[in-house]
Amino acid sequence: MSEVSSIHTPTAPPSLLRRALCKPGLMLGVAIVGVSSLLAIAPSLFAPYDPNFIDYNAVKQPPSWAHPFGxxxxxxxxxxxxxxxxxxxxQMAVLATVFAMIIGVTVGxxxxxxxxxxxxxxxxxxxxIITFPFLVLVIAVVAVLGPGLVNMYIAITLVNWVYYARLMRAEVITQMGNDYAxxxxxxxxxxxRIIFRHLLPNAITPVIVYWMTDMALAILLGSSLGYLGLGAQPPQAEWGVLIAEGRNFITTAWWLSLMPGIAIVxxxxxxxxxxxGLADLLRPRD
Structure with a gap:
């Protein structure tokens, strides 16, 4: 009788995309950001009315079929x-963070x-820098430069790049201990060549993960400044501005502040x- 020997080949590790698809939290986040990006790119395709059209016959109407958010x-x-x-x-999520990330990564x-x-x-x-609260520093810089979106981006960048630089510095020092460096x-x-072609690509992963979280914080910060009158200015539609417009009617027209607040969250x-999800996905595997 002949013996049949079975050969066990090692199983190839799942691809990055396949592992990403197996993470429901990551996929839900991608779906939310994807829909948000689509609404940001083409808001006129989804808005049922002109957002600046004034109708004095429909003042402070509660949510209805004609006006789902009132x-x-x-x-x-x-x-x-x-x-x-x-x-x-x-736009706040990107412009308030991307320049800070570029400067911070380079300096770090x-x-x-x-x-x-x-x-x-x-x-x-x-x-x-980190001795002072982040929001206080940003408000101080905006107060000097003046209100507006551009000045808000400048203020956030001037303060925020330090945090990216600190993270990148720590990662580069860690990578310097490896043999390839x-x-x-x-x-x-x-x-x-050593810094930008070898060290930086191997040290950038934690920065990318931090950037995703920082974009969420940038939306909260931008909305807070808009609420305080230091960010976007009326009549421009911005969630912080919308919440500020509805604060005086919170008991009679609660939907004015609630709906943009839900969008922020x-x-x-x-x-x-x-x-x-990226932090878990890109974590080194045994």
Missing amino acids: TDMLGRDSLSRVIAAYSVNM ALVGYYRGIADAIFGRFVDA SAGVVMGYSDR ITGIGFSLIGD
């Missing part, structure tokens, strides 16, 4: 204004690589779910 104090459709605000608030990579006196100065600067030095690679949850 109307405001000028008779404008609240659903259309909440949808129109997606363009501004999703350089400081983490060269260390020395630059690292000591950077450490003292970071200590001075020492090998690059031995082989005579330039500092620029749902969108923020979407970015947070993506951040948590």
Whole structure:
């Protein structure tokens, strides 16, 4: 009798996409952000009315079939204004964070690589910045520059890049202890090649994860500044502005502040779910 030997081949690890599809939280976050992005790109396709159309015959009407989110104090459709605000608030999520990330990643990579006196100065600067509450610093800068979206982006970038730089510095220092970094030095690679072609790609993952969460915080911060009158300015539709417009009618027209508040929470949850999902997905596996 002949013996049949079975050969067991090692199972290939699942692909990154397949593992991502198996994470319902991540997929839910992608769906929320995807829908939010679609509403931001083409709000006119989904808004049932002109968000700035004034109808004094429909002032502060409660939610109904004709106006699912009710109307405001000028008779404008609240659903259309909440949808129109997606363009501004999703813009906040990107523009209020992307420049801070670029500056912070660059500075953090350089400081983490060269260390020395630059690292000591950077450490003292970071200590001075994080001593003050983030929101207080941003409000102070906006107060100096003046209200408006552009000045708000500048203020957030001036304060927020420090946090990206601190994270990138720590990751670069960790990567410097690996053999490939020492090998690059031995082989005579330039500092620029070692930093931007070898260290940075291996250290960027935690920064990307942090960026996703930071976009959720940017929406909350931008809405807070809009509520305080330091961000977007009326009559521009923005969730913080809409909440501020409805605060005086909270007992008689509760929907004016509730609906944009729900939009803030749902969108923020979407970015947070993506951040948590990426952190789990990109975590080193045994």
